[in-house]
Amino acid sequence: MSAYPSNLWSIPLLVVIPIIVAVVVNFIYNRSRLIKIISIVSAVCLALIASLSSYGYHWFTGQPALRPETLTFTFDPGFPAWRLALEFYFGPLQQVMIFVMSLILIFVVAVASSGLTKRQGPYMSMIFLLFASAAIIIMVNDLYHLWIAVEIGSLVVAGVVVGSGTSVSHKAALKYTFFSALSGAGLAIALALILGLTGYSNISDAIRYLQSVNLGEMSIILYVAFAFFVLSWIYAGGLAPIHPLKSEVYGASFPHGTAMLQTQSKLMLVAIGIVMLQIFGMLPFVREVMLAISIITMMLGVVMALIQTDFRWILAYLIVSHSGLVTVGISLGTTEGLVGGIFQAVNDVIYMTVLLLCCEALYYFGGKTSTRNSLGLAKRAPWLGMAVILGTMAASGIPPFNGFQSELILIQASLKAGLPEVAAVILMVSVTTFIALFRAVYRLFLKPPETSEPVAEVKVPRSLYIGLWVFVALTLIIGVYPNIVVSFITPVAQAVSIPWYL
Amino acid sequence: MIEVTIQLLGFIAAAALVVIGIAGMLFLDNLIKKIISFTLLSDGVNLLLVALGYVEGGIVPILIPGMSVSEFAARAALVFPVGIVLTNIVIGVSTTAILVALAIMLYRRYGTLKASKVLKGERR
Amino acid sequence: MVSIDTLFDKVKKWISSFVEGNGYTNMMTGYMTGELQSLVFALILASFFRIFSIPLGMVLLIAAIAGTLYFAPLIVTLEKENSNDLNRVLYWVVIYFAIIIAVTLWGG
Structure with a gap:
């Protein structure tokens, strides 16, 4: 692997386009026809990008590389084991998941723009931010972005639910946000523990380190990290103890909003689940x-x-x-x-x-x-x-x-x-x-x-x-x-x- | 015998804050008090992260001209926890804002901030 | 003349005391199916422990049968515990978290 691999063009587009659309439709909140055109066109663009893109990486910053033979870190950029710390990966799995999600996004924005009469701009921007957060979680290969995207995603879920405007939805959003606070803190602790244990925020690096090193007594820390990770996993997917709140969130928002919420939540479950399986699966x-x-x-x-x-x-x-x-x-x-x-x-x-x-x-x-x-x-x-x-x-x-x-x-x-x-x-x-x-x-x-x-x-x-x-x-x-x-x-x-x- | 260091004290304080925060969220009935408990929890996490990145006699993780890379690598505080703490503060503020906004909306509707009244379970 | 309650009459009275109105309403079908489902699920969950040790699985299965019969109808309890009350869900999350930490640390 070369020290500076070239970045894939499609990864930033898949994240940045929904964010820009969210900002734009929020600005033109009362021009429903324009909002409809912009949202549908950009959703179609996202589907096209996801289906046409090749596979590859996008990286943000480097980190010291690990010498496997001596287990010491080096800053030498010419060292062949140079890994990238904060990186996104777009592969076949990411392609099929993001394509299906963007297909659902097209029809969700079309249905939302023909059904809603007021507050259309902010609501649509929430839908696009939901897409962006889910896309990040699907593509991410470092714990830092994973955590941020889970946090953003949970706040945006609250936004989509509040968008339906009833008192039931306000209550559902408040309850759900309390748990987002709890599980976000848990995920931050898990991230800190894995970082402290391995020295890596990159998921592939952390996995490679854990496979090559015998942790001994320190494996207790990994168990605690697992427990905190599970907390955010069950929160993201609405698994067992949180299911009354998650189903309340689904039931209290508009059905088209629920379509997007469930897509985000299930694809998040897959992405976080695979990360958990790789890091903790051998325990x-x-x-x-x-x-x-x-x-x-x-x-x-x-x-x-x-x-x-x-x-x-x-x-x-x-x-x-x-x-x-x-x-x-x-x-x-x-x-x-x-x-x-x-x-x-x-x-x-x-x-x-x-x-x-x-x-x-x-x-x-x-x-x-x-x-x-x-x-x-x-x-x-x-x-x-x-x-x-x-x-x-x-x-x-x-x-x-x-x-x-x-x-x-x-x-x-x-x-x-x-x-x-x-x-x-x-x-x-x-x-x-x-x-x-x-x-x-x-x-x-x-x-x-x-x-x-x-x-x-x-x-x-x-x-x-x-x-x-x-x-x-x-x-x-x-x-x-x-x-x-x-x-x-x-x-x-x-x-x-x-x-x-x- | 475990040596008492600043790092260890930091960990203990962080654990105490997290436990107090969770207990407050669980047992206090007032919505605003629940939100305050959440901020305590968030502060506990921040303290844990800061304590994790602490290096005895460490320096700010900025490579100053004239400093050798090996010296920097040996003495610099871990840069990553600092970034995480900054992000966590921002996320904590936005989460608190949303929680308070929703609490205000529900207060206007129900005239009370009691969680056992406003957020009680309902049959559908 | 004094009426004599045969065993059949007693059983019939006991069974019909559960039912008010038509026994086949839309709600009733859901609750009946849910009750049966949760009963079978409790048994399956108990038999699951055979993967750790087979005698443990057998004991738990017998305990589950006794428990489900004793605590029937399960669905009412299940519905109450699945309430969307914030404090109740928080409580369950803390319990869950404790169990996960205990099980994984003990297993490791």
């Missing part, structure tokens, strides 16, 4: 702890979804529950598990976006999302009814949709690791997802309305329907040809996987 009991948290999250989320009586809250709890599916694969740490977990994350954000856009459409049909009403919407809007049923099937892992493919890989991975209980729990989650969703779908869409009063013609924005069908098509295409996505994930999974040792 005993670490993967068991991660696995236990994931399983508890899956079950609690899905059981709580069963007893909700509002379509929004059912979706909110299901999103949390399916985050557990993502983390099960990552916690297993085997190649199949990682492929399944990351693939599940990509599939999950797609089919949940379908369901959330259907939920958004309900707002145009009178805004009733409680399952106590029977609306008979399938007759008034047959295409919407069809989309919601297809989305339900994808979410509950029915072939030939994408949810089936990733859940199959996850079940195989857990059986291969000698953990049939995990496979049973995954099956239970997928069946219960169907029950929980179909209760709401039946009441809202299929059951004939109780009153037969004449209904006014409803105009649903075209962008919502286009988005709905694009994502339904994606669930089918990925379901039939899973290799489109899996081929991007497999090399990364092989590189970071650790065999399950039981």
